Amino acid sequence: MKTKFIIPVLAFLLLFSNANYASNPTINNDPEKDKVLISVLNYMLTRGHFVEKKLDDDFSVHVFNSFIDGLDPSKRYFTQKDIKAFSKYKYQIDNQLKESDITFYKMVYGKFLEKIKSAKEYYGSILKQPFNYTKKETIDLDYDKIPFAANENELIDFWRKQLKLQTIGKIQEQEELQNEKFKKDSSYSKKSFSELEKEARAEVMKSMEELYIRIEELEHRDWFSTFLNSVVGAFDPHTTYMDPRIKDRFDQDMSGKLEGIGARLQKKGIYTHVIELVSGGPAWKQGELEEGDIILKVAQADAEPLDIVGMRLDDAIKFIKGPKGTEVRLTVKKKLDGSTRVITIIRDVVQLDETFVKSSVVEKNGKKYGVIDLPKFYINFEDQNFRDSAKDMAKEIERLKDENVEGLLIDLRNNGGGSLKTAIEIAGLFIEEGPVVQVKYRGEKPVVKNDEDSKIQWKGSLVILVNELSASASEIFAAAMQDYNRAVIIGGNQTYGKGTVQNVLPINQFYPNYKKDLGFLKMTIQKFYRINGGSTQMEGVYSDIAIPNRYSYMKFGERDLDGALKWDMVPQAKYVQTNSYSNFSDVVNSSKERIASDPKFQLVNEYAKWLKKQQDDSTYSLNYKEYVQDLEDRDEYAKRFNSVFKFDSKLAFQSPKYELPLFEKNKDLKEERDKWHQYLAKDMYIAEALNVLSQLKLRVPLEIVKN
Known part of the structure; x- marks a missing residue:
């Protein structure tokens, strides 16, 4: 291949x-x-x-x-x-x-x-x-x-x-x-x-x-x-030093927002190229800047323009970014005709939509279900009024309730985590008040972190889809739902296994009289523990229903990192399980049998083994004929996997009604959603998770079982 x-x-x-x-x-x-x-x-x-x-x-x-x-x-x-x-x-x-x-x-x-x-x-x-x-x-x-x-x-x-x-x-x-x-x-x-x-x-x-x-x-x-x-x-592998510039990127990644023009830039040779405009951002709205354009000079409002040709990208970005409401003038060489023109843009808050929660509605066997994609547990530490994943999740659930959905599927695949606070709050949307996670400092007893809101945002059926790249806060949420018996966890055999908490500390705080910016230390200060007492460190969360995927045999995850902290246990927290489903075991066993006998999942398992073999083979021929022959042999063998992910559930995924008026103002958003819905329809893991969701039967009323 x-x-x-x-x-x-x-x-x-x-x-x-x-x-x-x-x-x-x-x-x-x-x-x-x-x-x-x-x-x-x-x-x-x-x-x-x-x-x-x-x-x-x-x-x-x-x-x-x-x-x-x-x-x-x-x-x-x-x-x-x-x-x-x-x-x-x-x-x-x-x-x-x-x-x-x-x-x-x-x-x-x-x-x-x-x-x-x-x-x-x-x-x-x-x-x-x-x-x-x-x-x-x-x-x-x-x-x-x-x-x-x-x-x-x-x-x-x-x-x-x-x-x-x-x-x-x-x-x-x-x-x-x-x-x-x-x-x-x-x-x-x-x-x-x-x-x-x-x-x-x-x-x-x-x-x-x-x-x-x-x-x-x-x-x-x-x-x-x-x-x-x-x-x-x-x-440990997660303790890192961050130069002030790296800290800026970290904050942007955590919050999903920045202030600037809303363009992604790349250095090619000595020039700064525009490679993408963020949909809905200032540059996108202004309409003159285009992908492929080259930025030659940058001026702040009426100031003299600064030549950025040959400047390192990080430095160029500093001049292009700026506070909301300020003006920046870009001298740009246009890709289409090579002409040079000055483009004036008023900076604004730019939201990185791929960071945020989104949902879709699908009908299966005459019933509606909601699919929620949660790409990360985002939060803005400096602006508590700005959107975060917990607030957005609560809104999205209410919108799906308006659609009369009978079950929720939350997709946490590739979600690397983020804010512990929002993970606890999101778990609280599905349970009455009670413990969600335990955290422990060095040499101290574990502290139980609780959901303190007795309100349950969603009382219906719940399935959570994970893979080997679901990590950190994702694992806290999934583990809590599993320990409460509130949701079926389906996906990879086990999640990533990052059970540690990091805090970002300004180094100057510990050397207050020093005038130069010393940067920041992201330091591991705590470990996560499930409410059942086991750590998520190394082990992660084992799925109730494991499905073969391309990562099944790959060597990655916390357990494969040099110097990773070990798994251990603390005493179990005091909590009560919600015996939410009358047929939990039957549904899980039925799914396992369906997966084991399904030819497409059998082929995925073969493919995963082959990928592992390719990963382990690090030797290459430098004889041209042998190189080409080896390539052809691999291509020929790989043909047996051509259909491995060719799948069509025949299900029609649609946007919730609240998004429809937004599409009239933002055609790019509609295009992005249409592509996502097409992807969902061809996703065999989504299809199996929906099979499970559609078969779950709630107890009425929900029973509380003493642990």
């Missing part, structure tokens, strides 16, 4: 665009600030983190390995000689950190700057000449297993192999493309292999040059953040 060959090439590029490099030859731009950061982070972590961790030799080894891996994840820079030189500090980092000494960091960083310069020479020299495509050789891209190059020559050869793999992939793609064109038009003139090969190398060269432009844009603080995250990450 082609996927196997495309992913490594993309990863090859993206690894470096996400890493923290710097072109500034100065090893330490602000030594005082760096030492203050180390000192204050040390204080915060040792006193506030959930885990009481010793800064000892084991800690040093973790930071040593993590930092080097953070700089050189694909082992394209350092050699074994370099690692040996770094190793003199392998067991001393803990002692250095206690003294706010960053000698280890400076040594590795200094060497890395040298390696970056060498890298540009490597790829430039290698890509000048054609590769030997008949040579029998392979490359292994399992970077966790392969050793660092023994010497410089071996390192250069590994560069050669990686660049050759990229080039081979591009040649094969172009050959396949022109073969397809020739089938449609026999007069089409195909290029020779040598012509395709030359063009492929040129494309790879261009990609590398653009990559290193992005690398050189990054500054010392970007780079030092990688080291800090190696240090704080030694406590």
Whole structure:
């Protein structure tokens, strides 16, 4: 299957665009600030983190390995000689950190700057000449297993192999493309292999040059953040240092809103391109800015315009974003005709609609059901009056009640969590007042977090759809509904397993007289526990009904993270179960039998096993004929899975009535909803979840069973 060959090439590029490099030859731009950061982070972590961790030799080894891996994840820079030189500090980092000494960091960083310069020479020299495509050789891209190059020559050869793999992939793609064109038009003139090969190398060269432009844009603080995250990450995978700019993105992601023009931007070479307009945003409403346009200059109202060509993307965005009601003037090169014009936009609050709750109504066997998509547990910490997931969920349920639905299906697939507060409030919509989750600080007894509102927003049947990427707050909500016997949990075998609570703390709060912005620490301060006493950490929530999916055999989840906290238990909270359904076991068993005997789910299970095999196979042939043959063999085998997700439930999903007037004002919203409804109709997991929902029978009145 082609996927196997495309992913490594993309990863090859993206690894470096996400890493923290710097072109500034100065090893330490602000030594005082760096030492203050180390000192204050040390204080915060040792006193506030959930885990009481010793800064000892084991800690040093973790930071040593993590930092080097953070700089050189694909082992394209350092050699074994370099690692040996770094190793003199392998067991001393803990002692250095206690003294706010960053000698280890400076040594590795200094060497890395040298390696970056060498890298540009490597790829430039290698890509000048054609590769030997008949040579029998392979490359292994399992970077966790392969050793660092023994010497410089071996390192250069590994560069050669990686660049050759990229080039081979591009040649094969172009050959396949022109073969397809020739089938449609026999007069089409195909290029020779040598012509395709030359063009492929040129494309790879261009990609590398653009990559290193992005690398050189990054500054010392970007780079030092990688080291800090190696240090704080030694406590657990979810504890991270956030530069002030990263904190801004975090807040935006949590709230689902920002203030600006409502455009997604991307750096291509030295230019800032508009890649998408947010539907309903200021730029979308103004109507002149379009996807593909290039922003050349930015001016604040009547001020002189600032040239942003060549500016790093983060800095350019700072000038383009701004408070609601302010004016920004963009000098733009239009994609369509290449003309240059000035576009004036009044900034406003931009809501990222893909973040928010949405619902649909579907009729099955003469009865109506509501489907609610909850992509994350969002909240705006700075504006409590702004919409959040709990308020929106309550509204959506009321709207669906107006539609006379008889059951609710809540889709939590791929929901990575968010606000614990809103998770508790949403759980409270389906139960009387009572405990929802337990949280525990280091060395203290667990605290029970309750729903304190006796009102039940929805008393009807409830099914919750999850997968292996449902995490954190999703797991709290699903676990509570499972422990109360309030809902059927259906989907992946188990959810992600993130049972820890993080708090975002301004570092300056712990060093109040320091004038420079030190950023933020997202620190694990608590663990989640279900009301039945078990942690969601590592284990997640096991579905009442497990359905095979593409993730079934993949290695990911909290249990696969290095340094993840362990599963444990606390005493059970005092709660009563709602014995909501008279036929819970019968419905669950019926679904399990239906899934086990369904050919489409059997095929999904086979497909999942095959995907796991592909994931584990990290070796690629660099002989062109073998590469193509291997690709063809995989494509041929993959044909048996062509129909794996081809499904049509024949169900008609519709928007709730309240949305219909909105479509007249916003055609894009209608188009988005239509696409979603089509997707729902072809989703076999939604179909099976609706089967379960339609078969559940409520007890009347609902019984309360003592636990």
